[in-house]
Amino acid sequence: MENKKIKVPEPIVNIIDLALYYGKMKALKGINLDVSRKKITSFIGPSGCGKSTLIRCLNRLNDLIESVTIEGSIRIDGKDIYDPAIDVTELRRRVGMVFQKPNPFPKTIYENVIYGPRIVGIGKKGVLDEICEKALKKAALWEEVKDRLHTNALDLSGGQQQRICIARAIAMEPEIILLDEPCSALDPIATAKIEDMLVELKRDYTVIIVTHNMQQAARISDFTGFFMLGELVEFNVTTEIFTNPREKQTEDYITGRFG
């Protein structure tokens, strides 16, 4: 696998010989790749290829599953995040996550966005207002909701709810934002809005996205990794993956000849 690793500019995440087992089943088989800072990196591949499992390793969400064991290491800014001395709560603040289905809390838009900052002890209304506005602006939602911040977030459309979830992640000022199929429940226009927003977000954040929709990976990401059966088949600059992949398996998948 090591020979498939490519050099990326300014790596923020180093994944080194990562293997993950669900019980005895090996779900990730020796993954080696670096993620570039303030770029969009996408992971594609057929269902069960390990792409979601991999991003869930990046903020240690897999810790919550008892049967999981992990070998190898993941470094963020040079520090091993599986080091016992790591504060997992702090790790999850630095590495935010957005899931497939929008999951806003049954609270107002405002309360959703400032949920994290409030939990970590920010109480001043002025500060929270500012965080809320800034996060909603970055999530490209401010103009649509600024006059109804105190209405229930569940009244919003699916696309807006997903952007609320992104704003909620941004409010914690993470360095890395993980997105696991963020558009799979959305229509094409809502998807285009989220994609535009992600391209904007990479000015400030490192974005890692898992997607079933390889056209989405093609459209927005700078780097793409193609996974199959727990292995990283190919990782490269996105245009290379989609115009001239090195591996036949990648070519077969992106041209629809897979299987």
Next chain:
Amino acid sequence: MTREAYHKALKSLEDEVLLMGEMVTNAIRNSVEALQKRDINTSREIVKNDLLINKKRFDIEEKCISLIATQQPMAVDLRELTSILSIITDLERMGDHAEGIAKINILMGNEPLVKPLIDIPRMTEIGLSMLDKCLKAFINRDTETARRICNEDDQVDALHDQIYRELLVLMMENPRIIHMATYLTWVSHNLERIADRVTNIAERIVFMVTGKMEEINVSKY
């Protein structure tokens, strides 16, 4: 507007086509000026610089392919990208015609011209004016101008006829100048082809806007 980054990429591709158009315009203009002045150094320069035009074409082509592969362009955007692929091929060939004129000047060396150049610069001006209007029509999605340009090609064809006849008469009068006169017919032929390629581009613009492939004016040659 959604998909901002993608639309920006399309726009910057248009700018590159204009830039390539400018490179080709300069090559054509300079090649004929160098011929008039019998300036062999400039001609050599044009031959060398043709590589830059070729490179530009490959750069644009690569970007088009990347956009098609990664952005799933549809409808007018898809037509624009496939049209650009065709437009840059024509522009690149026009650059080759300019290079051809430069090479003829080099071949002619120090021998005097068989006649003063009058119609050749005129053909050049018409061809370049067609190209200039064509590039503007591309940016403005202006089918009316594009169609008009195709008809202007008739003037270039007529001048080519005239030059050919004139040179034929000179050759019959004095067979010793045949090789030099033949060189000039080649120059005229290059200019005639340049104008034809402009009409190809104009037809592409009409296709890009309307989605219909039409041959607007068939060149006499």
